[in-house]
Amino acid sequence: xxxxxxxxxxxxxxxxxxxxxxxxxxxxxxxxxxxxxxxxxxxxxxxxxxxxxxxxxxxxxxxxxxxxxxxxxxxxxxxxxxxxxxxxxxxxxxxxxxxxxxxxxxxxxxxxxxxxxxxxxxxxxxxxxxxxxxxxxxxxxxxxxxxx
Numbered sequence: 001x002x003x004x005x006x007x008x009x010x011x012x013x014x015x016x017x018x019x020x021x022x023x024x025x026x027x028x029x030x031x032x033x034x035x036x037x038x039x040x041x042x043x044x045x046x047x048x049x050x051x052x053x054x055x056x057x058x059x060x061x062x063x064x065x066x067x068x069x070x071x072x073x074x075x076x077x078x079x080x081x082x083x084x085x086x087x088x089x090x091x092x093x094x095x096x097x098x099x100x101x102x103x104x105x106x107x108x109x110x111x112x113x114x115x116x117x118x119x120x121x122x123x124x125x126x127x128x129x130x131x132x133x134x135x136x137x138x139x140x141x142x143x144x145x146x147x148x
Contacts, residue, residue, distance in 0.1 A: 002029050006107040008036045008098050011070055017145035018113045026083050035087040037067050038097045095131035110140045
């Protein structure tokens with residue numbers, strides 16, 4: 001039934017809290033895990049060469065190298081446990097990019113962590129998780145870490 005689980009990671013311990021659950025699912029179902037990191041793209045209206053808010057080329061290269069190393073290390077840890085794991089780095093709006101990657105990769109499930117915020121805080125901060133849950137064409141499993 002399932003062949004591929006997409007796991008969005010941002011490098012935080014909160015996002016990584018889903019990994020033990022994804023590992024158990026992948027082991028039980030003998031499926032591949034795809035780790036995804038989304039670089040937030042500057043708004044389209046900014047001229048990337050003139051905006052002081054736009055990341056500079058050198059800074060972009062450093063960030064991409066750090067992200068790539070982080071994902072490679074995470075893949076290695078999971079592979080040592082006998083799992084099939086790959087990774088992907090994409091640029092864009094986070095929720096939309098997660099859903100686009102899921103579709104492109106033909107993922108069967110998205111597994112992600114959530115802060116579990118409610119009320120005014122969620123309203124003010126928005127929620128990538130909420131947008132993914134509301135608009136995903138495939139099932140989404142959410143993990144709320146115990147200490148958050």
